[in-house]
Amino acid sequence: MRETKGTVWCIALGPGSEEYVTPQARKAMERFDRFIGDGRFSSLLPPGAHLEPLPPLAELYARIEDLAEGEELALVVSGDTGFYSLASSLARRFGDKVIWIPGISSLQILACRMRRSWASLPAFSLHGRPFEGNLPEGEFVLLLGESLSVPDQIADVALRLAETRRAVLAWDLGLPSEKLTEGPLGDLARREPEGRLALLWVMP
Ligand SMILES: C[S@@+](CC[C@H](N)C(=O)[O-])C[C@H]1O[C@@H](n2cnc3c(N)ncnc32)[C@H](O)[C@@H]1O
CATH class of the missing domain: 3.40.1010.10 (Tetrapyrrole methylase, N-terminal domain)
Incomplete structure (x- = not known):
């Protein structure tokens, strides 16, 4: 070089x-x-x-x-x-x-909306890459990929954890189209994409 x-x-x-x-x-x-x-x-x-x-x-x-x-x-x-x-x-x-x-960062904005600290929150990215390795025990955040792939990515997380495990799905944080939905992973996986970029905060 x-x-x-x-x-x-x-x-x-x-x-x-x-x-x-x-x-x-x-x-x-x-x-x-x-x-x-x-x-x-x-x-x-x-x-x-x-x-x-x-x-x-x-x-x-x-x-x-x-x-x-x-x-x-x-x-x-x-x-x-x-x-x-x-x-x-x-x-x-x-x-x-x-x-x-x-x-x-998008994570800071999401943490503000949820009034939760991100100080020790593990974060993983599925943006342009497959998920490799195990998901952690406690709460964590996932950077999701292109909007059309988001339902499948959440379905995959639901399969690895549990359909009933709760999470917050956040679209387009900090933009006029921002939308947050809290619910069980199984329900979130069945929703149509509601924006361009998404983060998923999986609860403990
Ligand atoms: C390459 S990463 C860049 C992250 C960026 N550096 C940050 O601090 O937010 C792109 C991923 O971050 C997440 N992301 C970025 N901006 C976002 C936003 N406004 N709302 C929701 N998720 C966002 C999405 O998961 C997206 O696929």
Whole structure:
């Protein structure tokens, strides 16, 4: 791997609505007029800024490696940089060439809605990957995948635990379409998708 000379900024913007963008993220974005990231963040960028969709990872890594001394690249990422984010892969690969600007994660928003601490809550992701390993004994949170796959993913969890085990299914946290439903896993698995992104908080 070549030595990366430039800097990559990972600016976390929360769920995608203005009210969750931190002043620090807003200030960091003022340095740039071009960004890489998901289209749902376009309305949060500085006026006139260009947003390019995330390229395949190999291409992104090559572009970062090719950054010249003093050159900077800005990525906008969802939620927080430290919670199942591309920011982690970039930090592992490029070390201190990567700057993280924190954001408000979907888990923080869900914990607020439920008035529960997430401090020692195990979290697992089924976003773009199958579930491997055992589910923990107590409560835990699952990051679910593409919306159409959510009912099957919950049905799988219900099969491993119990149809009657209670959970909160949260769609599109922090967005106008936010919807939370509490119930037994068996019932939640039979619901149609009600948004784009979902978290499942499984009760003890
Ligand atoms: C790649 S992870 C990114 C998580 C992000 N870094 C965060 O802190 O929220 C994407 C997954 O997070 C969850 N997620 C992200 N934003 C969400 C939201 N607004 N509402 C519900 N779940 C969300 C979904 O499970 C989604 O599949």
